[in-house]
Amino acid sequence: MKNISFLFALAFTLFMASCQKEEVNPVDPSKPIEELTVSNDFKWITSQSVIIHVKGLPTPVPVRNVLVIRTPDGSEILKIFHEMSKDVTLDVTLHSVYSELYLKYGALQLTSPIKDGKAEFSLIPSKK
Amino acid sequence: MKKTSVFFFALIMMGLGGRLNAQQLILDFESGNENIELANCWAFGALAYISNAALTPNLALNGGWAGRTKPLTNLNQNACWIKTPWILPYSGNITFIARLTAVNGTLRGIRLSYISYNPNSSNSSKENTPVEFYSWNWPSINLGLYTITAPMPAAIANSGQPYKILVSFVGTGGNSRALVDDMVFPGQYWSDPSSNCLAQSVIADADGDGVGDQDDEYPTDPFRAFNNYYPSSNGFATLAFEDNWPNKGDYDFNDVVVDYQLNRVTNSQNQLVEVLGTFVLKASGASYKNGFGFQLNGIPSDKIIGVSGTNLGSTTYISLMSNGLEAAQSSANVIVFDNFTDIMQHPGIGTGINTDPTYPFVPYQTLNVTLTFMNNGTPAVGGPVLLNELPISSFNFYIIVNQDRGREVHLADYVPTNLANPAYFNSGQDDTQPGQGKYYKTSNNLPWAISLVEGFDYPIEKVGIDKAYLHFVEWASSNGELYPNWSENDEGYRDNTKIFYPSSAK
Numbered sequence: 001m002k003n004i005s006f007l008f009a010l011a012f013t014l015f016m017a018s019c020q021k022e023e024v025n026p027v028d029p030s031k032p033i034e035e036l037t038v039s040n041d042f043k044w045i046t047s048q049s050v051i052i053h054v055k056g057l058p059t060p061v062p063v064r065n066v067l068v069i070r071t072p073d074g075s076e077i078l079k080i081f082h083e084m085s086k087d088v089t090l091d092v093t094l095h096s097v098y099s100e101l102y103l104k105y106g107a108l109q110l111t112s113p114i115k116d117g118k119a120e121f122s123l124i125p126s127k128k
Numbered sequence: 129m130k131k132t133s134v135f136f137f138a139l140i141m142m143g144l145g146g147r148l149n150a151q152q153l154i155l156d157f158e159s160g161n162e163n164i165e166l167a168n169c170w171a172f173g174a175l176a177y178i179s180n181a182a183l184t185p186n187l188a189l190n191g192g193w194a195g196r197t198k199p200l201t202n203l204n205q206n207a208c209w210i211k212t213p214w215i216l217p218y219s220g221n222i223t224f225i226a227r228l229t230a231v232n233g234t235l236r237g238i239r240l241s242y243i244s245y246n247p248n249s250s251n252s253s254k255e256n257t258p259v260e261f262y263s264w265n266w267p268s269i270n271l272g273l274y275t276i277t278a279p280m281p282a283a284i285a286n287s288g289q290p291y292k293i294l295v296s297f298v299g300t301g302g303n304s305r306a307l308v309d310d311m312v313f314p315g316q317y318w319s320d321p322s323s324n325c326l327a328q329s330v331i332a333d334a335d336g337d338g339v340g341d342q343d344d345e346y347p348t349d350p351f352r353a354f355n356n357y358y359p360s361s362n363g364f365a366t367l368a369f370e371d372n373w374p375n376k377g378d379y380d381f382n383d384v385v386v387d388y389q390l391n392r393v394t395n396s397q398n399q400l401v402e403v404l405g406t407f408v409l410k411a412s413g414a415s416y417k418n419g420f421g422f423q424l425n426g427i428p429s430d431k432i433i434g435v436s437g438t439n440l441g442s443t444t445y446i447s448l449m450s451n452g453l454e455a456a457q458s459s460a461n462v463i464v465f466d467n468f469t470d471i472m473q474h475p476g477i478g479t480g481i482n483t484d485p486t487y488p489f490v491p492y493q494t495l496n497v498t499l500t501f502m503n504n505g506t507p508a509v510g511g512p513v514l515l516n517e518l519p520i521s522s523f524n525f526y527i528i529v530n531q532d533r534g535r536e537v538h539l540a541d542y543v544p545t546n547l548a549n550p551a552y553f554n555s556g557q558d559d560t561q562p563g564q565g566k567y568y569k570t571s572n573n574l575p576w577a578i579s580l581v582e583g584f585d586y587p588i589e590k591v592g593i594d595k596a597y598l599h600f601v602e603w604a605s606s607n608g609e610l611y612p613n614w615s616e617n618d619e620g621y622r623d624n625t626k627i628f629y630p631s632s633a634k
Contacts, residue, residue: 029601033379033594037572039607040564044540046612047365047581049521057167057321060153065322066343066354075360080398080515081339081353084322091519093358095581096612106322125163 050101050114052090057123059085065106072098084123153215155311157193169213169319173206174198175297178307186271187229189309196229197306200299205239205258208297210311213319214245214327215292219285220314222262222278222293226306227271233302237265240278243292245327254326258294269304280314290318290327337396351505352401356392358520359581364389364408366584369527370576371414373537373568374556379592381578382413382483382628384468384527386420392515399512400501405437405464407495411628412468413483413589416530419446421454421463423524423545427517429453429460430510437497438463441470445533451508457546464497467531471495482628483589489633525579538568540575580615588628596626 052069067082071094078092082105092101101119103110112119159165162177178196180188188194197208228236241258249255262278284291293313297306319325331340335350346352359365364387370377371384387408393401412418435452443466447455454461465471472481475488482490501513524542529535534549544553544567553560559571568576578584578593587596594600598621599611614621 029599031601031605033574033592033601033604034376036574036601036604038574038604040566040573042540042573042604042607044575044577044604045579045581046608046615047359047520047579049519058159058164059168059321060317063320063322064338066339071360075357075363077358077360078356078515079354080394081396082398090516091521093520093581095359096608106320107324108322123167124161125167 046096047093048096049093050119052119054088055122056085056087068104070102153313153315153317157195158191160193168321169325171211173209189307194307194309197297199303199305200236200297203298205296210295212293212313214290215315216318217280217284217291218314219280222313224311225275226308227273228304230304231269233269233304234300236299239263239296241294242284245290339396352393353396354394358390364583366580367525368578368586369537371416371418371529373576374552374558376557378590380587381593382411382586384418385411385586394515398515403499405497407464409472409493411482413480415479417467417469419466419528424460425522425524427460428510431508431513432460433500433503433508435462435499439465439471439495441467445531461545485633489630537576539577539579540569541567585627587626591626596623
């Protein structure tokens with residue numbers, strides 16, 4: 001019984017530890033800028049570049065329509081005339097506060113989260 | 129007015145369970161993914177795709193996949209069915225193969241109906257009531273394979289009007305299902321998968337570029353179709369530079385401050401027609417005579433027909449080619465202005481322009497710069513440039529310090545141009561390491577320039593940005609994770625006494 005309790009406690013502890021969010025190192029806001037040391041890959045810009053992959057829908061005939069990428073505030077940041085069956089990769093720049101992007105293709109409207117600088121859309125519906 | 133359709137027709141497109149050749153619409157289920165056919169405007173009622181491998185060998189139909197109904201225990205034509213997309217029916221035979229899955233049941237049959245299109249219907253599908261035109265019953269309940277052949281009704285064949293064909297599977301008693309495959313419908317695909325699967329409509333396209341007028345931002349210009357703004361159609365981003373490179377500056381980021389908006393204008397082939405850059409000169413907290421420009425990383429100069437709208441004064445340190453781009457550069461370089469103070473006059477007091485609120489405000493000046501990539505549909509000698517080949521991240525902005533052409537200051541980790549003087553690198557506090565992709569940063573990775581997509585109210589003279597913006601340090605130290613909106617004018621975000629506002633200047 002003791003062994004079971006111990007194993008349960010160990011499993012619970014490991015589970016809780018795994019759920020802890022990785023925290024950003026605490027920062028002393030009073031530190032003057034001259035004394036800062038920042039990450040090698042920090043770019044000193046408030047925007048992010050996002051690579052968008054759009055998976056096309058195989059169609060029996062070529063279908064072309066306007067594909068629009070929008071930010072959550074409704075701004076249109078990219079617009080192309082796109083053949084529906086083709087996959088396409090797009091590169092957009094937007095404010096780093098945004099965590100999702102919207103795609104409009106004709107009457108289709110899709111949303112994708114931005115993760116690791118990428119957003120994925122598919123013109124093939126995932127559910128019936 | 130010229131009219132055209134958004135559709136162009138191919139003979140055969142492979143890789144679909146539903147296909148089309150010039151005269152026939154085919155459903156063979158071979159995509160194995162009914163979502164593809166659903167998105168292509170087929171519809172299924174109580175019928176699913178099934179792999180032939182999942183069937184006993186004596187039931188398998190052609191290829192790898194077929195359609196299978198639920199048990200046929202209903203005579204209602206809306207119980208188990210397949211509905212085609214909108215087609216323009218041609219004369220000929222509708223054909224397909226079918227068999228039952230078990231030897232039980234009282235009656236099994238197939239009914240075919242056509243559905244006409246009513247664009248004025250309040251029903252979102254725009255479908256009229258089905259009209260039955262063909263009926264067939266299994267002669268007995270058995271496992272035999274039958275080929276169904278039904279002529280397209282003369283009433284709709286070659287009518288030039290869109291119709292759907294409804295194939296219904298009916299029955300009573302037992303629980304046997306129907307398998308179906310290799311469905312062929314004489315006709316031309318006429319649905320629009322990108323517009324809620326409505327029937328194709330002829331769209332107005334005044335300039336004939338293929339983009340409908342309602343989507344075309346230049347509806348009467350065949351050589352232009354879309355605007356692609358950065359950061360938005362009504363917003364400006366800001367570039368703010370320190371000009372003491374390669375030595376550290378005072379981090380007030382006001383030695384050159386330029387707001388900008390870009391519009392990449394494209395045609396219906398997604399080729400760049402022109403880039404319209406609006407540059408608003410705001411401040412120069414410097415005694416230097418600084419220039420400003422940008423490189424289009426990876427875009428050779430011969431891809432651009434010409435540049436207009438720049439302001440290059442009498443100085444001779446910039447050499448231009450005939451198209452207005454800077455000479456001796458492997459990538460296209462546009463020098464927007466060669467001397468800030470030629471455009472915005474010094475107020476006659478103090479060191480800089482618009483950085484000290486106790487001195488007179490100098491009105492901002494705007495330069496509208498146009499880079500022409502195509503002229504009436506003809507690209508530059510180097511060929512066309514696709515929008516995708518010129519993302520915003522490839523605009524490499526920089527200042528030229530005090531008319532010393534080799535002394536460029538770029539945003540962090542942006543490459544210098546061919547004309548940068550390498551002797552400056554790794555002097556002063558610069559710790560550029562090309563092998564690591566590190567440029568224009570100190571050994572602790574501090575920059576000489578920042579870029580704000582949301583615009584920027586810069587600090588007053590000699591006040592470090594960290595003193596004006598109270599969460600700047602946390603933003604930078606956290607690699608941008610904390611306070612990504614550090615520049616906003618929220619409570620506790622700014623010390624407004626340390627920020628230059630035109631309204632507070634004299």
